[in-house]
Amino acid sequence: MLLPITLTLAAACALLNMWLAARCARIRIADKALHGDGGNSLLAKRMRAHANFTEYVPMTLILFGLVELAVGASAWLWGAALVFALARIAHGFGMDADKPTVWRASGAMLTWLVMVGLALVALYIAYGATREVPAPPAMAMMR
Known part of the structure; x- marks a missing residue:
């Protein structure tokens, strides 16, 4: 089964991961910092955003x-994926600041909201949804 939402979000997250890595790499190359943050506070923040x-x-x-x-696939799940991707971008930018920012806070809060929301939906699907579960095809053939 094709999972268009998850595939799209995974692709977006792969690109975001590379963006976050490149932001660190630019500073590493400029400062010749091969390991750790080399004492560069901006690199330390960007490494933490990537982590x-x-x-x-x-x-x-x-x-x-x-x-x-x-x-x-559903509209609400597409919406959650969009919110999650935007939250991760906002958080990445927000981590550059020396003080708390709306970007960092909103990125973190929206990330948590989407994650907890999906966890609750998953629990509802697993335990709260009342539906008949069809027998596996091998069992149906035994009848």
């Missing part, structure tokens, strides 16, 4: 894929 991305995106992509597999 934060890798902490939240995999689990959220798994949730998107499983929910989409269970209920199919």
Whole structure:
């Protein structure tokens, strides 16, 4: 089964991951910082933004894929994917600042909201939805 929402979001996240990595690489090359942040505070912030991305995106992509597999593509799931991608961009920009910013805060909060929302939907699908589960094809042939 094709999962257009999850595939689109995964592609967007792969490109965002490369964008975050390139932002670090530019500073690393300019400062000749091969390991760690080399004492550059902007590099430290950008490394943390990249690490934060890798902490939240995999689990959220798994949730998107499983929910989409269970209920199919829908407008609300497309909307959640768009919000998630925009949240990760906002967070990446917001992490450059020395003080808390609306970009960082909104990026983090929207990321959490989408992740928790998908987790609740997944739990509802698994335990709260009342529907008849069809027998596997092998079992149906035994009748």
